[in-house]
Amino acid sequence: MQEDMFPSVVQAVAGENFTVYAYMLDGTVRKVPVKPLIEQGGVWERLKDPDFFHNALTVLNDTVAWDLSGHLDPSDCIDIDPFTIAECESVADPIKVA
Structure with missing residues (x-):
């Protein structure tokens, strides 16, 4: 990532x-390994439900988010700081690899 670029997520896909x-x-x-966050509990506990984890996953606020309201309201979501995501392991596109 370039130093002068704010990290921005354009698509999020749930993995195993x-x-x-x-x-x-x-x-x-x-x-992005989300399991360690879930294990912290608190707001992250909601992501324990595999259906919610997969079905509410989206991009809001230019980052990985889970839509709590079902209305894509950027103020009503659980999201991960995009700088945290930018520090995660860079991998080959899993869709192209599959």
């Missing part, structure tokens, strides 16, 4: 074992 693949504006794909 509570992983998210974040497709970044800079063209990279980041593998």
Whole structure:
């Protein structure tokens, strides 16, 4: 990622074992392990439900998010700081690899 570029997620795809693949504006794909966050509890506990984890996953606020209201309201979601995502492992596109 370029130093002067704010990290921005353009697509999020759920993977196995509570992983998210974040497709970044800079063209990279980041593998985001969400399980450690879920294990922290609190707001993250809601993501324990596999159906919610997969079905509510979206992009809001230019980052990986889970839509709580079902209305794509950027103020009513659980999201991960895009700088945290930018620090995650860069991987090959899992859709192209599959």
